[in-house]
Amino acid sequence: MAGIKNPEMDEELFEKPKTNGVGQNQYERVIEGCRLNVKMVSQNEWRLAEIISRCRASNGSMKFYVHYVDCNRRLDEWVMSDLLDLSTLRMPQKGGKKGAQSREENKDGNDAEGKKGRKRKIPLVPLEEMKAEVPDPLQIVPAVPSGSTPSLRGSMSMVGHSEDAMTRIRNIECIELGRSRIQPWYFSPYPQQLTSLDCIYICEFCLKYLKSATCLRRHMEKCALPHPPGNQIYSYDKLSFFEIDGRKNKSYAQNLCLLAKLFLDHKTLYYDTDPFLFYVLTEEDEKGHHIVGYFSKEKESAEEYNVACILVLPSFQKKGYGSLLIEFSYELSKIEQKTGSPEKPLSDLGLLSYRSYWSMAIMKELFAFKQRHPGEDITVQDISASTSIKREDVVSTLQQLDLYKYYRGQYVIVISEEKRQVYENRIEATKKKRRINPTALQWRPKEYGKKRTQSTF
Numbered sequence: 001m002a003g004i005k006n007p008e009m010d011e012e013l014f015e016k017p018k019t020n021g022v023g024q025n026q027y028e029r030v031i032e033g034c035r036l037n038v039k040m041v042s043q044n045e046w047r048l049a050e051i052i053s054r055c056r057a058s059n060g061s062m063k064f065y066v067h068y069v070d071c072n073r074r075l076d077e078w079v080m081s082d083l084l085d086l087s088t089l090r091m092p093q094k095g096g097k098k099g100a101q102s103r104e105e106n107k108d109g110n111d112a113e114g115k116k117g118r119k120r121k122i123p124l125v126p127l128e129e130m131k132a133e134v135p136d137p138l139q140i141v142p143a144v145p146s147g148s149t150p151s152l153r154g155s156m157s158m159v160g161h162s163e164d165a166m167t168r169i170r171n172i173e174c175i176e177l178g179r180s181r182i183q184p185w186y187f188s189p190y191p192q193q194l195t196s197l198d199c200i201y202i203c204e205f206c207l208k209y210l211k212s213a214t215c216l217r218r219h220m221e222k223c224a225l226p227h228p229p230g231n232q233i234y235s236y237d238k239l240s241f242f243e244i245d246g247r248k249n250k251s252y253a254q255n256l257c258l259l260a261k262l263f264l265d266h267k268t269l270y271y272d273t274d275p276f277l278f279y280v281l282t283e284e285d286e287k288g289h290h291i292v293g294y295f296s297k298e299k300e301s302a303e304e305y306n307v308a309c310i311l312v313l314p315s316f317q318k319k320g321y322g323s324l325l326i327e328f329s330y331e332l333s334k335i336e337q338k339t340g341s342p343e344k345p346l347s348d349l350g351l352l353s354y355r356s357y358w359s360m361a362i363m364k365e366l367f368a369f370k371q372r373h374p375g376e377d378i379t380v381q382d383i384s385a386s387t388s389i390k391r392e393d394v395v396s397t398l399q400q401l402d403l404y405k406y407y408r409g410q411y412v413i414v415i416s417e418e419k420r421q422v423y424e425n426r427i428e429a430t431k432k433k434r435r436i437n438p439t440a441l442q443w444r445p446k447e448y449g450k451k452r453t454q455s456t457f
């Protein structure tokens with residue numbers, strides 16, 4: 001097989017393999033932690049990849065679960081042995097693996113926290129057996145990634161990856177949700193019996209998961225819920241938001257977290273959803289309110305987070321719903337008269353979406369201020385107060401836009417005529433996009449902390 005020499009291969013961290021053995025046997029030496037070039041079929045190109053796991057398919061040939069270096073883990077996949085270029089194989093050296101791994105993860109932007117090296121060798125077992133090893137959700141509670149401080153505050157709010165190589169492997173083949181069939185991106189701790197199925201079926205209203213289309217059909221006959229539970233706090237232009245209390249609707253909240261985990265890599269799942277509120281965005285038709293996405297929010301956040309996790313289901317992505325969810329989260333913060341920020345770390349797509357939202361919101365505020373107060377100067381504090389975007393996020397956005405300059409002993413916001421024109425055009429373009437209508441939001445913040453204190457006495 002003709003392989004390309006990848007300049008990313010680090011000679012110090014990876015040693016050349018001893019070439020003994022032919023046929024299928026030669027793949028025995030391709031173990032967890034090895035790196036080699038793998039044909040990425042979707043892109044039709046060879047890329048440097050790391051072996052995460054391996055198993056024998058039912059026909060006896062070997063399969064490898066690979067992570068493409070410098071790519072997000074949603075592109076990780078099982079590949080057959082004929083897609084591996086053994087001439088580029090580098091074995092992990094003792095002590096070198098950890099360094100190589102964390103360096104790569106930082107580049108991928110998968111986990112700002114870093115991880116421990118994966119030391120456990122995955123035994124070569126049939127795929128079916130391996131799937132059965134995936135722990136049951138109840139055994140995962142509480143899933144505490146080693147090296148980070150455990151928190152019992154639930155709902156995927158904990159930052160960091162689990163160490164277990166099994167949780168690095170996508171365990172659900174496909175989900176059917178409403179009219180969409182979706183291929184999950186990451187591991188989610190659904191019950192192990194479901195992991196061997198070709199597809200799992202999820203009720204789009206109550207989010208219960210079922211093993212077959214027949215079970216779903218029977219369930220739908222009984223499921224009286226044509227919308228998420230909780231209070232409908234927003235309704236405009238066929239879009240609604242439902243506020244769901246993780247304590248009052250525990251089963252829905254847990255099912256939502258399980259579903260979301262399929263598309264969120266950098267959060268660890270917890271089952272204590274009590275401290276969270278969930279804001280589910282739906283689109284309405286004659287059959288009911290269909291889930292598009294959601295964000296969760298701590299009832300009380302010491303760190304001033306106004307979003308814990310945010311997700312738009314893949315079938316609705318890149319249509320402006322992410323911006324809509326973000327805008328909604330800041331509308332809630334405005335009513336609370338607080339500033340807020342999303343929980344860190346952000347995923348690659350989360351960062352793109354927030355950067356885009358922050359840039360537009362800040363530029364709009366800059367121009368509006370200039371119109372309201374010609375000749376006056378605006379401060380970072382003013383922008384933060386009127387947008388509810390936390391001060392640090394305002395500053396980082398201004399820096400990223402190259403508008404925050406150090407001048408005569410202080411920082412000033414400077415916008416050139418050229419940039420002003422560019423942003424005015426972009427703001428004009430966003431007017432065509434769907435926006436939150438604040439007058440359609442019926443919501444008052446609740447004092448969860450006070451309530452708990454009162455009930456104690």
Ligand SMILES: CC(=O)SCCNC(=O)CCNC(=O)[C@H](O)C(C)(C)COP(=O)(O)OP(=O)(O)OC[C@H]1O[C@@H](n2cnc3c(N)ncnc32)[C@H](O)[C@@H]1OP(=O)(O)O
Binds near residue numbers: 312324346
């Ligand atoms: C706090 C946290 O939870 S961080 C984790 C964030 N969540 C995830 O990563 C889960 C998986 N991803 C998602 O659910 C979605 O991709 C979200 C929620 C991040 C974004 O939702 P979308 O509906 O796709 O976002 P939307 O269409 O509003 O786009 C927002 C901006 O991000 C950009 N963007 C979104 N997805 C992509 C992409 N795949 N590639 C390039 N740009 C993208 C858009 O171009 C847009 O920028 P623009 O307004 O300047 O054109």
